Amino acid sequence: MGPVARKTPIVAIATATGSAGVGVIRISGENLSKITEALCKKLPKPRTATLINLVNQTGQTIDSCLAILFPAPASFTGEDVLELQCHGGAQLLELVLARCLELGRAEGLSIAQPGEFSLRAFLNGKIDLAQAEAIADLISAQSGAAVMGAARSLQGQFSQDINALVDELTQLRILVESTLDFPEEEIEFLENAHAKERLAAIQHQVKQLELSANQGRILRDGIRTTLVGAPNVGKSSLLNQLAGEELAIVTPVAGTTRDRIRESITIDGVPIHITDTAGLRETLDEVEAKGIERSWDAIATSDLIIFMDALDTNNPINQVNEGMLHNKVLSAMPTTCQALHVLNKVDIAGSTPIPGGVIAISAKTGDGIPELKRAILQSVGWQQGQEDVVISRRRHIDCLLKASAALEKAEGFAQDGNRSLELFAEELRLAQDHLGQITGRLLPDDLLGKIFSQFCIGK
Ligand SMILES: Nc1nc2c(ncn2[C@@H]2O[C@H](COP(=O)(O)OP(=O)(O)OP(=O)(O)O)[C@@H](O)[C@H]2O)c(=O)[nH]1
Numbered sequence: 128m129g130p131v132a133r134k135t136p137i138v139a140i141a142t143a144t145g146s147a148g149v150g151v152i153r154i155s156g157e158n159l160s161k162i163t164e165a166l167c168k169k170l171p172k173p174r175t176a177t178l179i180n181l182v183n184q185t186g187q188t189i190d191s192c193l194a195i196l197f198p199a200p201a202s203f204t205g206e207d208v209l210e211l212q213c214h215g216g217a218q219l220l221e222l223v224l225a226r227c228l229e230l231g232r233a234e235g236l237s238i239a240q241p242g243e244f245s246l247r248a249f250l251n252g253k254i255d256l257a258q259a260e261a262i263a264d265l266i267s268a269q270s271g272a273a274v275m276g277a278a279r280s281l282q283g284q285f286s287q288d289i290n291a292l293v294d295e296l297t298q299l300r301i302l303v304e305s306t307l308d309f310p311e312e313e314i315e316f317l318e319n320a321h322a323k324e325r326l327a328a329i330q331h332q333v334k335q336l337e338l339s340a341n342q343g344r345i346l347r348d349g350i351r352t353t354l355v356g357a358p359n360v361g362k363s364s365l366l367n368q369l370a371g372e373e374l375a376i377v378t379p380v381a382g383t384t385r386d387r388i389r390e391s392i393t394i395d396g397v398p399i400h401i402t403d404t405a406g407l408r409e410t411l412d413e414v415e416a417k418g419i420e421r422s423w424d425a426i427a428t429s430d431l432i433i434f435m436d437a438l439d440t441n442n443p444i445n446q447v448n449e450g451m452l453h454n455k456v457l458s459a460m461p462t463t464c465q466a467l468h469v470l471n472k473v474d475i476a477g478s479t480p481i482p483g484g485v486i487a488i489s490a491k492t493g494d495g496i497p498e499l500k501r502a503i504l505q506s507v508g509w510q511q512g513q514e515d516v517v518i519s520r521r522r523h524i525d526c527l528l529k530a531s532a533a534l535e536k537a538e539g540f541a542q543d544g545n546r547s548l549e550l551f552a553e554e555l556r557l558a559q560d561h562l563g564q565i566t567g568r569l570l571p572d573d574l575l576g577k578i579f580s581q582f583c584i585g586k
């Protein structure tokens with residue numbers, strides 16, 4: 128269950144567990160004066176670091192810490208917020224948290240649910256939904272480029288584009304709906320108001336946003352890439368080559384890798400989550416068979432399959448079987464999954480001609496690896512050198528696609544000889560609703576709970 132909108136004050140340890148120089152406890156509530164006075168002895172000056180001595184029930188010092196009070200509405204949540212910067216010990220912070228709960232009991236102070244601080248910020252209009260999501264994405268960003276993309280979203284770059292589109296749609300709807308009451312003018316209306324041109328411009332902008340949101344999603348989620356092929360073709364060697372370290376065991380024995388081995392790297396700032404798998408073949412070995420089952424499972428949950436071949440005598444299966452295996456892998460992939468065909472060991476392949484569409488590499492010498500890296504990014508539609516990508520999620524893309532579909536329908540109604548302005552207006556309204564869901568202007572409560580419950584506590 129997601130967080131519900133509560134009125135009572137909340138508290139949480141806002142920093143990661145473990146030992147650190149500083150650990151922060153955050154409290155938020157509509158009126159924190161009583162709790163603050165109980166903790167700090169007197170109300171600290173707003174937005175000023177004040178050294179306080181935090182004591183337990185019997186008057187013994189738990190910690191000397193800095194208290195900073197952000198009175199409503201100029202705070203992260205829009206409520207009164209009190210932050211205590213303590214020493215960063217896990218047990219120490221637990222004691223401080225327990226003391227806060229003790230002193231705040233009369234006020235109904237309780238531990239925050241995951242994402243509840245951000246939810247309050249959203250409900251109080253401090254940030255919109257896309258920005259709240261950007262906070263979570265900023266914290267979990269897996270590369271420097273993803274951090275920058277999330278920061279741009281948090282600044283509101285993505286939301287501004289969406290809001291501009293929603294405003295355009297509002298203008299168009301006002302025109303259309305004000306004409307609905309005058310049916311005799313309908314025929315001329317679309318021409319006079321340049322409605323079709325305006326619709327086309329909006330459609331174009333939604334398509335552009337779809338493209339850039341897809342870039343943002345790749346940056347956020349990365350590419351789940353699985354190395355697949357017959358035993359001994361060099362899958363583990365390629366993993367090691369891409370990761371730049373000896374992660375997986377490599378031997379001339381076919382069937383070396385038994386379990387899936389995972390490692391994340393980045394190419395051009397894009398996170399690539401690589402899974403090395405057990406070579407695919409018929410086997411009587413029970414352990415290897417289990418490993419091969421897992422290889423097929425990995426194929427089913429990938430964004431990209433790198434199918435590997437190798438032209439060397441150690442490769443235990445012949446080319447005919449290799450082709451059959453390739454087809455079997457291609458048909459086991461999810462429909463959204465991309466595939467690359469790689470031929471390994473070109474260092475010993477001699478003058479063997481390389482078939483078209485195949486990327487020739489040597490996992491041993493590193494030949495062809497830069498080309499493979501480029502192909503990995505291209506395969507999922509990543510365009511290099513995008514400095515202005517804003518982080519985005521599957522949810523945003525789904526909303527954009529739904530808006531696109533509604534606009535297409537609207538276009539159909541506009542072109543229809545028996546054009547119906549009412550249906551045209553209705554599709555515009557639907558498109559606007561879908562766009563509004565991105566920034567949370569219009570969002571069902573259950574969906575809101577679901578989104579914020581994925582945040583961590585203290586955020
Ligand atoms: N000459 C040459 N040998 C390679 C290359 N890549 C891998 N090998 C050798 O091929 C053998 C098998 O390599 P692995 O990386 O273990 O192959 P694998 O596909 O992971 O094999 P399984 O785990 O058994 O499925 C090892 O002896 C490697 O040293 C290459 O590019 N050139």
Ligand SMILES: [Mg+2]
Pocket residue numbers: 362363364375376383384403404405406
């Ligand atoms: Mg292996």
